[in-house]
Amino acid sequence: MGNINIDDGDYDKRTAMHVAAGEGHAAVVELLCKSGANVNIEDRWGGRALDDAERSKHHECANILKQYGAMVGTRQKGEIENSSKRREVRNLEVDFEDLEMVDRIGKGSFGEIYKCTWRGTVVAAKCIQSSRIRKRWLHSQMMAQIKEGGDIDEAIAAMDEATSSQDEEALRDFRQEISVLKSLRHPNIVLLLAYSATKEMEVMISELMKCSLLDVFKAHIVNGTKMKKKDQIVFGKHLIQGMLYLHTSRPPIIHRDLKPANLLIDFSGVLKVADFGLATVRPDPVTQKDDTFMMTGETGSYRFMAPEVFRHEQYTETVDVYSFSMIFYYLLDGKPPWPTLNGLVAVRKAANDGDRPPIPRGWDQRLQSLLQECWSENPSARPPFRQILKLVNEYASDVFHQDSNQIQVVQSRETRSLFRSLFSSRGNKKSKQQAKSYR
Template identity: 25%
Template sequence: MKEQKSESGGGYVRADQIDLKSLDEQLQRHLSRAWTMEKNKNRKEEGEDGGGGGEQLRSSSNTVRRQEWEIDPSKLIIKSVIARGTFGTVHRGIYDGQDVAVKLLDWGEEGHRSVAEISSLRAAFTQEVAVWHKLDHPNVTKFIGATMGSSDLNIQTENGQIGMPSNMCCVVVEYCPGGALKSYLIKNRRRKLAFKVVVQLALDLARGLSYLHSKKIVHRDVKTENMLLDKTRTVKIADFGVARLEASNPNDMTGETGTLGYMAPEVLNGNPYNRKCDVYSFGICLWEIYCCDMPYPDLSFSEVTSAVVRQNLRPEIPRCCPSSLANVMKRCWDANPDKRPEMDEVVSMIEAIDTSKGGGMIPYDQAQGCLCFRRYRGP
């Protein structure tokens, strides 16, 4: 994949200079070449490349880039499963002495999926790696490395060695012992969170999203389930499985991508969208952090879609919520994407909130003076 340099000479590729339709194919070819070169290197140690081919391989920038993010499987120990998904599992693990989370993606045994299906899954994997490995921010989960399955690879477990099927790959990231933000909110559903904690969690998430947007990255699945907490309760954005570089033309970004309840009206409606869809999702997350509750728990997919798009349905903001925070929610989930603030402005608004006088959500058993909800909401 030829490197495309921005006019400003910045350290990352500008989205408006990339043909997004061919990005996945380019990344897939890049990764395939990296594996091919490594195998050729092992087979031709004595300079049997011929015709200067070895020179070309050794000087290739692809080899250097591959080494930037590819893990050494011999240093990886995979432990217990901590989460399961459609295509794989997330495990606890140790990599080079460091606690890590290992995302194993199993695309099925050869012959059970079509070439097109496997190619699509591999393209999604390489896109996630390409997005993640260049990121460096305290509110974004640290990417450690990745590798794609090969018959030459073995993964260490506590029970010995296992081979990686050719249709399996893994992503290794820092382990966040605090678990998902959503789980933390569920644990505090009855007693709620202190206002200082609410604002700090919101600020962490806002800063992480502002950083991603500064890198022309739209996360597209912002939700509390995709936010992790480290040992100091710092929020870190995770799961870039559907993230992509933002297109200069919004018409290049369409389709229902995200999670029900957090998806912006334009996304639900299948209309073109941009980074402002993340701003909308942040507004829903902010409400969830404050209330420690779920948005629209009793509505079906079709009901939420219809009400959000056609009736401007939004979560009900409790009366006890300070206007400074309620204003951020309302601005972020405005039906018009152009009226939503940029994430760096959201950061500034949250930084300006005064937490010295409290203002957190009042627990249900103390809510005589605050009609926070018209009716009891389920867990």
């Protein structure tokens, strides 16, 4: 081995023996043992090679180590899990000063979104209304206005407004969204990259997205076009996949505020579920039909809200299935459910009169049946997302004669021109007003 110390470790004091045992390389473990390696050397958390071998069920490695006098380390299983969680938290927590603001790009239900640079990557930073990041943005705008001879009083007034006290309810929802997103990893869920929390401000850093599904709907309205059938199905499938992941997580997660504005689309045309401020985590049930978790209270956006939620009745995760049906109808029809009514009147018709949007006779019978099942007045009759995904995949294969993955690739190319028209039409006041009524 020359001048190399066989027991040298990395930053975490993990040696070649730790790695070989943990990955099941029995021949390497035996060679290291014969070469005089310390079989009981501990890493930074008190773990030994035998711990790694037994945890990964590499029995041959464990037996070799025991022959050379190896013993288990001083740390327990719970300590291992806790150290892993601590490392995960440290990786997510960042210093606000690491963010370099580029532009303010949007405003959410209780926060504002900024395009920022973070560790060399362009990201989205979402923060509550009165946070320090907003003040910083306004200050930069104020200085720019002053340099250009703009209205100084107006800029100062905006700064004063930014110093108003934080809305406690908004702050609570903001923290709830972070707590939910921290554990979620799925291609159809917006990815939380990091967050920063101080007494002065709280900000959530996530991947930067192109636009929302609502923006796409608006673009079609403005341009007088209709979404291609493939796009309708692909966006619907992306939503289904994201919701299936949430509902089958341990514990399951109920979104409770599904609507087009909360469904974001990335630069490749992939739709992702976002905005978890109203999401709730339900107890992890044993998979039985009679095992339910009931909630009450009016949460979410009216037009896409399940009737039982509006009526303040007990409800379960099937409220997300109802909301999906309304969004899927919007995708297929090009207009929202009850387009001539405002959201509150629409949900009253659904909840009090049992009304549902009219389904055109020309639609495929499978899609008609799916919508009717998903927006059923009886929550227990609504199908789970696993069943919905199976039906949509079968429909896509029959209609497009393609695998669902192939359909997604085609869709991402066809939406590029739509995205360009979307951003070029945002200055049209009349078009914006027209599109606003279709939320």
